[in-house]
Ligand code: SF4
């Protein structure tokens with residue numbers, strides 16, 4: 001094992017290979033607050049990559065209902081339980097000012113074991129703790145759909161407001177959108193005894209070489225997010241490929257420019273923005289929407305950072321869910337992220353408008369000031385909304401999109417208001 | 421607070437470790453593999469003699485019956501991650517050749533027959549024979565040659581018999597499919613009386629949409645044999661050959677696998693071990709027990725080379 005820096009954990013950690021970050025990192029921001037679980041992303045994925053024999057059960061993209069749902073069933077409960085190790089690994093965080101560092105430890109310091117460290121602590125015969133889900137667990141991409149968790153039963157519940165008042169709803173659920181995280185320290189890659197899995201230097205996409213794979217299912221076993229899947233028909237494993245031909249700009253529609261993955265581009269709820277992070281996390285580009293949302297504004301957070309793989313799909317947490325649950329899922333950055341999202345800054349308001357305005361990956365944004373259009377108070381905080389214009393640029397500098405904060409509306413001509 | 425200090429010391433410690441390595445000139449090893457022990461470079465005294473018997477495949481079982489069995493003791497593989505195996509303690513091997521073809525008869529006990537690898541947690545039974553690719557006269561601590569998977573510059577030739585490949589030799593089309601493991605896989609939405617026809621598009625797209633098939637992997641395609649011919653130069657380097665020329669047959673009865681693996685004594689492939697009557701070399705073995713989840717390094721292995729003698733033609 002070597003020591004590598006994991007900025008999600010705010011410390012170095014053990015990993016079988018050296019720290020070798022890509023030049024750019026495939027990443028996405030999913031705004032959980034907006035998802036309607038229409039599963040358009042799931043079907044976009046399915047109809048692109050896994051409609052064939054042996055892939056019937058495969059959902060490289062799936063949207064599940066938390067807290068009860070999961071695909072494969074109970075994946076996160078099971079990994080958390082393994083990591084908890086009968087209480088020997090309480091997964092604590094230290095979050096005082098001295099434990100934090102703007103770029104190297106923005107959320108504080110994780111003091112527990114990661115999946116890699118626990119495997120070593122316990123002297124396991126493998127790189128990371130994990131398990132292979134059985135056939136039954138792979139059956140449902142969204143089991144327990146819309147099933148809410150509640151402290152009280154239907155009979156005990158008081159006024160409806162009690163279940164639906166912020167900051168925390170007493171009765172709640174939310175959708176979690178999941179794809180492979182194209183981790184900086186992939187557990188799948190570390191687990192493969194054949195080095196059949198590689199992380200691309202140019203965009204950080206993690207792939208299984210189908211010439212090298214021999215179907216050992218070590219990746220299936222040790223990826224904590226359960227995103228590599230075994231294809232019985234070919235006797236080897238497959239996983240999300242980040243739509244790499246699109247990311248490379250091979251699709252003629254974007255004229256050679258990098259294009260967002262299919263599940264991202266298809267999103268009806270406009271929750272997804274897909275792009276590339278600057279390779280050096282210590283030097284985020286304040287004009288890159290990904291860098292800005294994740295590294296600078298810190299409104300989007302990694303999924304289960306304590307696993308230790310430095311996952312690269314980032315989430316704006318749902319406002320209404322219990323904070324303790326969210327902290328377990330997204331780490332200690334949750335409170336700051338939610339405060340920022342609930343009462344958005346002028347820049348955040350503008351950047352959020354970029355979501356789903358183009359299929360071309362945006363690598364730069366600019367904001368032109370507009371007039372103030374709204375003022376209010378949210379949770380005791382003053383919020384002012386300005387009708388700014390945000391402009392998104394592709395990596396070659398071409399302006400791809402220009403949108404205003406206030407959505408334009410048109411009133412139909414009175415003559416057209418026919419009543420019967 | 422103590423624990424907190426501990427983690428922070430890891431943070432600073434890493435810099436020290438790096439400095440130590442830079443100063444000491446030691447190169448980093450990225451693997452997790454331990455060094456093999458001294459003992460492992462000493463081959464066993466006893467070995468296998470491949471007798472000359474003028475017989476062919478049809479008479480192989482009879483001929484093997486006349487050959488002396490040699491027992492290879494096996495143990496858990498604990499050198500290279502992932503470790504595992506150890507459920508099969510010994511394997512018996514016999515050998516004969518007829519001047520053209522070399523035959524190995526291999527028997528071991530395995531209470532469960534695992535001859536399919538289609539479901540998620542389904543693993544095959546298998547047995548592997550390994551030879552140094554080039555003829556090696558001496559293996560010793562002074563002249564080391566890893567008995568595990570060979571080494572850089574010291575290639576090995578591996579013959580890997582697989583229970584599922586054996587079974588697939590005898591099924592129509594030479595390969596089992598999803599529907600063999602999941603006969604009811606279509607019933608959820610079986611509108612058509614002929615599900616195969618109804619799902620024809622998905623069926624036909626399999627070739628197009630399967631990385632394994634597109635990559636030409638023998639695992640994914642009908643291959644018409646039950647033994648894979650491979651090379652390796654150390655852990656994690658196992659590679660299937662372009663020219664496959666090893667064959668085998670096997671059957672499972674009353675808790676025992678009985679496998680015959682055979683190949684012409686000499687081939688024209690430079691990646692193949694070549695056998696000449698009268699010569700001596702070494703061999704080693706491993707067995708996989710599918711029931712125990714054995715695959716890759718999770719196997720029961722012999723950790724020492726065994727002498728192999730090929731009798732002259734009489
Ligand atoms: S999410 Fe899993 S499959 Fe994807 S890169 Fe990370 S460890 Fe590998």
Ligand code: SF4
Pocket residue numbers: 034035036037038039040041042063177266267268269270271272
């Ligand atoms: S397409 Fe968008 S809104 Fe619909 S389920 Fe997927 S992430 Fe949610």
